[in-house]
Amino acid sequence: MSAGRLTRGDEPLPELVAAAREGSARAVARLITLVEEASPRLREVMTQLAPLCGGAQVIGLTGAPGVGKSTTTSALVSAYRRRGQRVGVLAIDPSSPFSGGALLGDRVRMQDHATDPGVFIRSMASRGQLGGLSWATPQALRVLDAAGCDLVLIETVGVGQAEVEIASLADSTVVLLAPGMGDAIQAAKAGILEVADIFVVNKADRDGADQTVRELKGMLSLGFTDAAPEGWRPPVCKTVAARGDGIDEVVDALERHREWLAASGERERRRAARARGEIAAIALTRLRSRMDELRGQAAMAGLAADVAAGRLDPYSAADRLIEGVTA
Amino acid sequence: MSAGRLTRGDEPLPELVAAAREGSARAVARLITLVEEASPRLREVMTQLAPLCGGAQVIGLTGAPGVGKSTTTSALVSAYRRRGQRVGVLAIDPSSPFSGGALLGDRVRMQDHATDPGVFIRSMASRGQLGGLSWATPQALRVLDAAGCDLVLIETVGVGQAEVEIASLADSTVVLLAPGMGDAIQAAKAGILEVADIFVVNKADRDGADQTVRELKGMLSLGFTDAAPEGWRPPVCKTVAARGDGIDEVVDALERHREWLAASGERERRRAARARGEIAAIALTRLRSRMDELRGQAAMAGLAADVAAGRLDPYSAADRLIEGVTA
Numbered sequence A, B: 001m002s003a004g005r006l007t008r009g010d011e012p013l014p015e016l017v018a019a020a021r022e023g024s025a026r027a028v029a030r031l032i033t034l035v036e037e038a039s040p041r042l043r044e045v046m047t048q049l050a051p052l053c054g055g056a057q058v059i060g061l062t063g064a065p066g067v068g069k070s071t072t073t074s075a076l077v078s079a080y081r082r083r084g085q086r087v088g089v090l091a092i093d094p095s096s097p098f099s100g101g102a103l104l105g106d107r108v109r110m111q112d113h114a115t116d117p118g119v120f121i122r123s124m125a126s127r128g129q130l131g132g133l134s135w136a137t138p139q140a141l142r143v144l145d146a147a148g149c150d151l152v153l154i155e156t157v158g159v160g161q162a163e164v165e166i167a168s169l170a171d172s173t174v175v176l177l178a179p180g181m182g183d184a185i186q187a188a189k190a191g192i193l194e195v196a197d198i199f200v201v202n203k204a205d206r207d208g209a210d211q212t213v214r215e216l217k218g219m220l221s222l223g224f225t226d227a228a229p230e231g232w233r234p235p236v237c238k239t240v241a242a243r244g245d246g247i248d249e250v251v252d253a254l255e256r257h258r259e260w261l262a263a264s265g266e267r268e269r270r271r272a273a274r275a276r277g278e279i280a281a282i283a284l285t286r287l288r289s290r291m292d293e294l295r296g297q298a299a300m301a302g303l304a305a306d307v308a309a310g311r312l313d314p315y316s317a318a319d320r321l322i323e324g325v326t327a
Helices: A002-009 A013-021 A025-036 A042-052 A069-082 A101-106 A108-113 A137-146 A162-169 A183-189 A209-223 A247-264 A266-295 A298-308 A314-326 B002-009 B013-021 B025-036 B042-052 B069-082 B101-106 B108-113 B137-146 B162-169 B183-189 B209-223 B247-264 B266-295 B298-308 B314-326
Strands: A057-063 A087-093 A119-125 A151-157 A172-177 A198-201 A236-238 B057-063 B087-093 B119-125 B151-157 B172-177 B198-201 B236-238
Touching (some): A013 A025, A013 A042, A025 A042, A025 A119, A025 A137, A042 A137, A042 B314, A057 A162, A069 A087, A069 A247, A087 A137, A137 A162, A172 A247, A198 A209, A198 A247, A209 A236, A236 A247, A247 A266, A266 B266, B013 B025, B013 B137, B025 B042, B025 B119, B025 B137, B042 B137, B057 B162, B087 B137, B137 B151, B137 B162, B137 B266, B151 B162, B162 B266, B172 B247, B198 B247, B236 B247, B247 B266
Parallel strands (some): A057 A151, A057 A172, A087 A151, B057 B151, B087 B119, B087 B151, B172 B198, B198 B236
16 A cells, blocks of 8 residues: 555656546545645645636535534535536544545445545544644645535534634535534534524424524524625525435525625635635745754754753744744 | 733833842733733843743643642642742633633632742633643743742643643643542543653542552553663652642652752753743744734735636745745
């Protein structure tokens, strides 16, 4: 496996990109692996992908554990496949430090799509960032986008910063709730009301579903009384994803949101914001790795010894470090 | 309050540092506030503090919620005060985004020391970093060190990365456990065995205390069979901190560890590592804030628009951003 990777690593990138563009799952997987490995060839990959990007609608899907994210994602994939769309799925797993195909075994529901050439599914670790997206997510997204996916679904557990991060990445953010979890209040507390473009109350056949919908709508009406008339009001959909109930309504809502994004100019605003975040993240990662290299070097050891001994303050030492990093 | 702060902000730093050095709690508080506010005057503060630092023994104290960290910290403060030592306490509160004196109201046990001029207590928020220490912690530590504290106790909840971070900051790391929480196993899983210099099984009057001690020692003996003979073997102390039982033994263990640190050269190694982390953190914070400034500027907007439109790849954009950051 490892040896095979090495061999494939020497594959010319233009051919790899072309193969991905033609729908080769192997080529897409290989490119995402280059992203995850922070390969030195990544710059070349991204240069080639750049002009191919921008076609995919990026849908973020988040919610607390147990609300049925995987089931809903899988149902959405089916619905989009019925409409003839190519779909990419990035499933972010915050509980695992490992990435790649290994995790897919856990995602039983996703296996319905495992043999469909119009669906590409990838699990990514969030590398210990609790609830956070991996730094590699935006670039994996870029690979799927360039590979001609009409849609990319990014699924992540809604804890900590995940909702905010996923919203910063997605064109449309879907927040999942389930009845009887006090979720509307929790959502309000967690600031989810601000990031959600569409709410889905899943497991709507359970007791309390209507109450959750009511609470949610109540809170939304409180928050949006001053909204501009041209603004987007997040709809609240009810689903039983395990049976596929209500999924078409979610797809319709996503389609309306896509149209609104384009008409309002919000789509360009969001994508520019995403690009800003992506550029800054790459720059920061690069500076940090240069700094990590320096930390092991003699110059850093000298600075640290001076600071530890009180001969130098840490700010002046940081200045000298920055000189080294950016030289 | 706010107006008062502004006035005090104009106070000449040499006088503030001198007052802190003479034990003025107000001056110490003011300096830590400058740290927390990331004041532009911080560089000047740190330059003046640098030659005064290095005298304090830094003790990290961590453990799961409910093991009795505040009580143990308070008992340790009392023990050190009886020995005539000046003590600083930094209580890191990961659950709150707020810092400063307001939180001290919660720390009822600490109020025993509130009027003791030989004790300085400060709560610090960890700014949403789950279980992490605030970036400001090393510098607040520096203030207490320079102010002539013989000891600085840093107390934080042991979740996520906190143990590792506290160990990277402290000369001696104390890990607290309590009986009947399956803590020995949990500690092993969380990697605490590697970071602890001293274990304290608190609430040792409860059922299961001896078993917790036994499990812990068992696991330690497994892990340390190959340890060098001159290495430090973490002792396991039993305490009932609420009654002060066993606290003197903890102080003795800390004293032995201090001597070992000095004799083995480990103290210098740890302090150099701490300085490396501190320098890198300041440098990274500075680079990040420069980048944040750039994110709002026209040049960044242009780069982002180019990336969003596929005219430029994010790596090349990041290169140009780095040029801007480091210019």
